[in-house]
Amino acid sequence: KDKYAVFGNPIKHSKSPIIHAAFAAQCAQAMQYRAVRVDLGGFDRAANKFFADGGKGLNITLPFKEDAFRFAGRLSERASRARAVNTLNLAADGVIEGDNTDGVGLVRDMVANLGWVVRGLRVLIIGAGGAVRGVLEPLLRERPEGILIVNRTASRAEQLAAEFTDLGAISGGGYELIEECQFDLVINASSAGLEGETPEMPSSILTERSCCYDMLYAAEPTPFMRWAAHHAAWAVTDGVGMLVEQAAQSFYIWRGLRPETQSVIASIRGGTQ
Ligand code: ATR
Numbered sequence: 001k002d003k004y005a006v007f008g009n010p011i012k013h014s015k016s017p018i019i020h021a022a023f024a025a026q027c028a029q030a031m032q033y034r035a036v037r038v039d040l041g042g043f044d045r046a047a048n049k050f051f052a053d054g055g056k057g058l059n060i061t062l063p064f065k066e067d068a069f070r071f072a073g074r075l076s077e078r079a080s081r082a083r084a085v086n087t088l089n090l091a092a093d094g095v096i097e098g099d100n101t102d103g104v105g106l107v108r109d110m111v112a113n114l115g116w117v118v119r120g121l122r123v124l125i126i127g128a129g130g131a132v133r134g135v136l137e138p139l140l141r142e143r144p145e146g147i148l149i150v151n152r153t154a155s156r157a158e159q160l161a162a163e164f165t166d167l168g169a170i171s172g173g174g175y176e177l178i179e180e181c182q183f184d185l186v187i188n189a190s191s192a193g194l195e196g197e198t199p200e201m202p203s204s205i206l207t208e209r210s211c212c213y214d215m216l217y218a219a220e221p222t223p224f225m226r227w228a229a230h231h232a233a234w235a236v237t238d239g240v241g242m243l244v245e246q247a248a249q250s251f252y253i254w255r256g257l258r259p260e261t262q263s264v265i266a267s268i269r270g271g272t273q
Helices: 016-026 043-052 065-071 077-082 102-113 130-141 154-162 191-195 223-230 240-255 262-272
Strands: 002-008 031-037 057-060 087-090 096-099 122-126 146-150 170-173 183-188 206-214 235-237
Touching (some): 002 016, 016 240, 016 262, 057 240, 077 096, 077 130, 087 240, 102 206, 102 240, 130 146, 130 154, 146 154, 223 235, 240 262
Parallel strands (some): 002 057, 122 183, 206 235
């Protein structure tokens, strides 16, 4: 069996092994996929050992995506833009290639699964961390009217936006920038929801046509999802679809096959309830 794994810390609650086992079964691929908790500061050592032992590919999750970016022998264009790698693949020529499938996963979930058309939309992104950096290029390629990034630390949002201005209308700053504005698509990428806090936002930013996407997911609706539903947003979702779609894109990089994702999304959602 070909060996694959996800490296992270913590890793216990990772859904990636279940998702890839489902893909492998569906596509009749002889592969094993394990979740590995890597010590902080130990990424290179663990990754070198994994490939030296015959490993074929890795997924990388927090906090190692930047380590994986440096580790890769060759980078896809979107990975070099994102300066973060979530997929490593042993290529035919022996080079370990780094890619980032998070943004493709987000866009595919929105467009193919949810039927949201991003083109022409006014997009608000809350948060300016690594998760946002990973998705900006694929989002901008959908040609929204514009993207505004707001963040608790305004300078981080400004700097991040500045790196992508050649791809479309994008700006960033502090939360005060959203006052008096309305958005068609609001994406939460701040980890604030993890602690059960709702990022402070005026409900006036939503219209009855607004779509709200939380890149997080949990057994219960997240604080951001509850906030959006309470203010009657048109559609509200968590990040389970993105999780499965980024995995499907990694699977495609490794195996050259596109698994069917709907049933896997449904079963992950079922399992978290
Ligand atoms: P990730 O890779 O998930 O993006 P990260 O780089 O640590 O992780 O980014 C976390 C994001 O959540 C940041 O935008 C952070 O805001 P700051 O840049 O100001 O730190 C945001 N965040 C985390 N806790 C928050 C809180 N309690 N309130 C508001 N924003 C928060």
